[in-house]
Amino acid sequence: MTDQKAPAVDVRNLSKHYGDFVALRDVNVTIAAGEYFVLLGPSGGGKTTLLRTIGGFHKPTTGEILLNGQSVGHLPPDKRPTTMVFQAYALFPHMTVTQNVGYGLKVAGLPKDEIAEKVDYALEQVGLSQFTHRKPHELSGGQQQRVQLARAIVLDRDILLLDEPLAALDAQLRKDMCLELKHLQEKVGITFIHVTHNQEEAMTVADRIALIANGNLIECGNARDIYRAPDKAFTASFVGENNMLRGKVSEANGTSVIVDVAGSKLTVDKRGLSVRDGQEVDLSIRSECVALDPVNGTNTPADGVSIVGSFHESVYLGLTTSHMVRLPDETEMVSRVIADSDDSLPAAGAPVRLSWKPSDIRLHVD
Amino acid sequence: MNDYANIWLHRLKWTYLLLVVLTLMTPVIYVMYISFNANGFGANEYVFTMEWYGLIFSDELLIGALRWTLMLAVVVTVVTVPMALLAAKYYKAADNKLFPVFLLLAPLFVPPDILGSALLVFFKNLNFAFIWFGDQMRTSLFDSWFRLSFLTATIGLIIYTIPYSFVVILITMGRYRPEQTEAARACGANGWRAFWDIEFPQIRAGVFSACSFTVILVFNEYTRTSLLKGGFDTFTTVLISQMLNTGMSEQSYAMSALVSFIAIAVIGSIILATMLRAETLSRVARAKAEPVMS
Numbered sequence: 001m002t003d004q005k006a007p008a009v010d011v012r013n014l015s016k017h018y019g020d021f022v023a024l025r026d027v028n029v030t031i032a033a034g035e036y037f038v039l040l041g042p043s044g045g046g047k048t049t050l051l052r053t054i055g056g057f058h059k060p061t062t063g064e065i066l067l068n069g070q071s072v073g074h075l076p077p078d079k080r081p082t083t084m085v086f087q088a089y090a091l092f093p094h095m096t097v098t099q100n101v102g103y104g105l106k107v108a109g110l111p112k113d114e115i116a117e118k119v120d121y122a123l124e125q126v127g128l129s130q131f132t133h134r135k136p137h138e139l140s141g142g143q144q145q146r147v148q149l150a151r152a153i154v155l156d157r158d159i160l161l162l163d164e165p166l167a168a169l170d171a172q173l174r175k176d177m178c179l180e181l182k183h184l185q186e187k188v189g190i191t192f193i194h195v196t197h198n199q200e201e202a203m204t205v206a207d208r209i210a211l212i213a214n215g216n217l218i219e220c221g222n223a224r225d226i227y228r229a230p231d232k233a234f235t236a237s238f239v240g241e242n243n244m245l246r247g248k249v250s251e252a253n254g255t256s257v258i259v260d261v262a263g264s265k266l267t268v269d270k271r272g273l274s275v276r277d278g279q280e281v282d283l284s285i286r287s288e289c290v291a292l293d294p295v296n297g298t299n300t301p302a303d304g305v306s307i308v309g310s311f312h313e314s315v316y317l318g319l320t321t322s323h324m325v326r327l328p329d330e331t332e333m334v335s336r337v338i339a340d341s342d343d344s345l346p347a348a349g350a351p352v353r354l355s356w357k358p359s360d361i362r363l364h365v366d
Numbered sequence: 367m368n369d370y371a372n373i374w375l376h377r378l379k380w381t382y383l384l385l386v387v388l389t390l391m392t393p394v395i396y397v398m399y400i401s402f403n404a405n406g407f408g409a410n411e412y413v414f415t416m417e418w419y420g421l422i423f424s425d426e427l428l429i430g431a432l433r434w435t436l437m438l439a440v441v442v443t444v445v446t447v448p449m450a451l452l453a454a455k456y457y458k459a460a461d462n463k464l465f466p467v468f469l470l471l472a473p474l475f476v477p478p479d480i481l482g483s484a485l486l487v488f489f490k491n492l493n494f495a496f497i498w499f500g501d502q503m504r505t506s507l508f509d510s511w512f513r514l515s516f517l518t519a520t521i522g523l524i525i526y527t528i529p530y531s532f533v534v535i536l537i538t539m540g541r542y543r544p545e546q547t548e549a550a551r552a553c554g555a556n557g558w559r560a561f562w563d564i565e566f567p568q569i570r571a572g573v574f575s576a577c578s579f580t581v582i583l584v585f586n587e588y589t590r591t592s593l594l595k596g597g598f599d600t601f602t603t604v605l606i607s608q609m610l611n612t613g614m615s616e617q618s619y620a621m622s623a624l625v626s627f628i629a630i631a632v633i634g635s636i637i638l639a640t641m642l643r644a645e646t647l648s649r650v651a652r653a654k655a656e657p658v659m660s
Contacts, residue, residue: 055552056551057548057551076551076556076557077548077551077552078551078552078553078554078555078556082552083552083553084548084549084552086545086548086549087545088545089543089545089546090543090545090546090548090549091546091549092546092549092550092563092564093546093568094567094568103550103553103555103563104553104554104555107550107553107554107555107559107563108554148549151549151553152552155553155554161552
């Protein structure tokens, strides 16, 4: 019997080994019913392994997976309340769009007229009503992924697993499909678990994001927190465009610490973390929070929220421009601004000051 | 041919191709030619006749041999092709592919005489062992299990044909995407249903090719069959026996030609049907690919 109050997915102490290789290490995560949950991380980090283990395509080495409160470790994929959208090549090429979408219903033994009705509705949901008689090779990449979506949602399962569903699409189509996925999830109201290595895609669709790398679940939180206030250094380095600075704690008293970075003393909120004098720590500051000013006689002296370096170059990226600055220890920092004028740029090698608000810099001790 | 290719090189390639086909087919065409000669092989005068074809069905030896060959072909195909299919599926899923492929292809590298003789000795010893076992059990139930017979010929031919079937099926399977099986499982299909509904229709051509190939190999095989067959004759053993002793009879030429006609007609029809189907599908695809206004 399904527990109505239980989370849609509850992963407990899950590990997956392939011989000596550890694909997942002691992963714990809970996903609520109706949530759009994204597994984000670099390639080979273990996110697809986790998704496929939830779907029943891999058996855990240790640990347990509960779907709707029921342990499903012993169940094959076809007996789980899940269905899946694959990256590509997963449509049945010898079947038409209608046959593809209706396949699961046919397997379930539904009457033909009921299948036809449900298939029509699912195709309408994904905007493919006019392509019913086409074979997969007669569809574009985006249309093929929509057929996969229709084939999955028509089954009325509780959990939809999406394994890099947009990876094979071009950039513009991916953006459009992201929004479509989000709207579809809101419409059907079931749990979506979406694997991607693309942070923009993750940010667009996710209610919550779990960052997975090297087989570990690094951090889990809502999309805004993961972006604006990453807890771990890895999260800061992977999500957004953060400047990562390595330094040594020179003073750790009260609620803030002073960290020596490239000859400057930076003041950082301690965030309740346990640090001691002399400890090596990481600091992160999002590049869009960093302001760049030339150093001249009017510049204020070192104040704990700025650092001096030499201007290196500017890279125009359309919407934004990134200014690269080299610190005395050769660390490169980036200041990203919404501007496309390069009239007032310092000369290469000129001294510049990078500054930020005290709340924009974060301390990481992992 | 692209716009920059040399037309003479292109023609040379086609001439070479036709020469290869002609070289391969000339002996068959010559047998067909003789089969219509009233005076048979080696005669000075060629008189066209259909008489030998009429006489085939009154030649008990040939018809009996053909019957045994067909039975062997059917049984060997029914056993070999599913075994080869399972082996190909295992091979696709295996992490270490070298060992299974070596095991499956090993019979190809053993000369037919040696493999046939080895199986002959093996079956004879196995037969003795079974008879001894029966004697110990005071029963004659095990006496004839591995006496040279249809069974031993079948086993020998299965060992011979499995590598070929395996390779033919594996080639077709190479294009199959395992994600489709996983997608079927995610749609609620069990393993068998996913195979039957999704994978089999896509590898069907390979499976049918393996069936055709196995039948042809059974018809073609002489050494292993003659060593392991026991008290019956197959089409090939009759033909070779005739050639070695009295020379092929006119009916035998007619029968050989008839089998060749049928084989060429079947293979030709398959190729023609495949080409026509591909053309139709591409025409439909082109028509459907017109932009849909929405």
